[in-house]
Amino acid sequence: MKHVVIVGGGFAGLNAAKVLGNRKNVRVTLVDRLNHHLFQPLLYQVAMAALSPAEIAVPIRHILAKYRNITVLQDEVIDVDRERRRVVATECTLHYDYLILACGVKHTYFGHEEWEEYAPGLKTIEQATEIRRRVLTAFEAAERSGEPARQRRHLTFVIVGGGPTGVELAGAIGEMSHHTLTRDFRNINPRLARIILIEAGPRILPSFSEKMAVKAATDLEKLGVQVRTSSPVTGIDSEGVQIGPERLEAGAILWAAGVQAAPLGKKLGAETDAIGRIVVAADLSIKNHPEIFVAGDQACFIHSRPSPLPGLAPVALQQGRFIARNILAEIAGRNRRPFHYLDKGQLAASAAARRSSNWAACALRVSGPGLSGWSSISIILSASKTNSLSPCTGPGHFSVSGAAPD
């Protein structure tokens, strides 16, 4: 009986576990710091109060309960002993025959970790509800204040980082102030909120085609979002953001600017790239250790394209399943195969974010706790208003635009 240890209950880890579930000659232990799987593509909707945490977070042990050969442990893995094949967690040590690392990424502040307090990132439920609190509190503070200058400051929202998360957040705040909140206040007009999306590079959505990026920028501007490219942030404090000589006073600052792989990767001694992802072989194993695999955002896979595969849910999901199938093949005496990513295209939902949130809520409810129907699609919301998608009845309403990442 081979023991497979999976570290991380995201898209990669969970899907690896499902393939191994109830199979003969193998038992599985999945370890995660948290007790829930998170449908991260919709996390910004929780931050914008359009979804509840429970709509995108499902207990891992509930998802895997039907697989009697899988044990779920909530614990934090702190080291891997490659020679003795042991995973060391805070409260227990596990021996493995196969190890799948799928620990994901977290935000990085590029050496300015003190900025985190003033500009939270968006990777966990706690961060999402904190962002929600800050944005709503800013509207409340503006309503209370009689002074136009203070109101202007409270109603200025700065989002740092023009990738998909930053674009989604900016679009969602734009929708919230233009639609959701319009009738709720007496002393302020929420439509006057200033939403400023700051990107250090020359354009937003660098992993999308230029055409898509231009379209998204135009759509954001229609929602009152100011897009500033080539604007590296040089300082952040409790009151605002510094961009070179310019000072932006803000009611809330949100961080969506960069990620770094989980630190566990460095302890493996394997090669890592600039953001700490582990460079993997064609079968997703690491050098000299065919029994150790890395999947999802934590892996740097450079065998099929000029640039590494992007950190998207479909990549993680396919890698998790692929590793599990290779392990089953090997146990059955067959050879391993190399991984190929099947790019089904990224979904760019052309719809007002408010409508999309309704849609999203329905879609999740329709698909249920396993989320399997949807987890193969990465939802990138460009917050455009030229929508073909209005009533909320589920998946059928979507058209997939062929915007593959570079």
Added chain:
Amino acid sequence: MKHVVIVGGGFAGLNAAKVLGNRKNVRVTLVDRLNHHLFQPLLYQVAMAALSPAEIAVPIRHILAKYRNITVLQDEVIDVDRERRRVVATECTLHYDYLILACGVKHTYFGHEEWEEYAPGLKTIEQATEIRRRVLTAFEAAERSGEPARQRRHLTFVIVGGGPTGVELAGAIGEMSHHTLTRDFRNINPRLARIILIEAGPRILPSFSEKMAVKAATDLEKLGVQVRTSSPVTGIDSEGVQIGPERLEAGAILWAAGVQAAPLGKKLGAETDAIGRIVVAADLSIKNHPEIFVAGDQACFIHSRPSPLPGLAPVALQQGRFIARNILAEIAGRNRRPFHYLDKGQLAASAAARRSSNWAACALRVSGPGLSGWSSISIILSASKTNSLSPCTGPGHFSVSGAAPD
């Protein structure tokens, strides 16, 4: 144009505001520390992960958005200047012609405020999610631990206080361990969880009839809940509870033992009772200040019964509406009338708590954000298993048992 200031957006404050909404010759400002109204009778369901916070918390300004004469402010009221008729909040001062105080109650630890850290109460969303975290974490810790003695400690849940909240919590943990979690663990049997409900007085549910209390105790014991009466707690720390010479090691300790009225009442200089509630006249105003009213849990109303009206949602709701109608009558030149509580009976839902949670979720969804259809019913869940209520289709399934509080 008379200005009515309402402090508190609970059942009393919110219903007073609704009656005054869009009426001539009156404008209203409702002030609350928080931005949401809370459907408190179901808060324990959030603590037990059966409901999401958003299912029982609705933004106050959203509920009142359609009343153009009502302004909602999120701020904390710290004083009342009765002579100059001013309410002093942290960030603003409001002049009033009429003042309605409806600030509710909070938990009290009877002089042992240091116990709060180890045994959180259940009055806010934050407390509910913290209790949820502690209970689920205890099951996780037990699953990780190999030692039977530690497992036993982790799986011991102590609830202090045998009123409705304590009974509901104990019943819900019993249901959770007997039903919801049974298949999810591998190293522990959640059914073996020890749930201990501790009451200082001679019986649980002192505000209910003796017959009801005996029935509830029997039902709780069927769910594996040990009920201990006449057991005053003498100490609480991070590891457990002391009851005289006896020590109970526990994985989570929950507090449901006593309440105290909001401190603002004492600043009015009016007569207060033992738990700080303001003694009100027959029209719910305070002595020498007919323009100041108190409603809901914060009021001590002793005109109709030997004991004060209990702190229940229907009492608060009726008082809030009553005060608003009296104010409108007075503005129109008519006389005030005295308050009479119409006791519609307390709802004792005879159903397994797990089923009830489904019901509750449905019922709330059916009734929508205003919750008006349900807010007139106080839901007391006796966690009995002799249910006549199985499928989840809404309000029609309920029978109201005539258990009026003493």
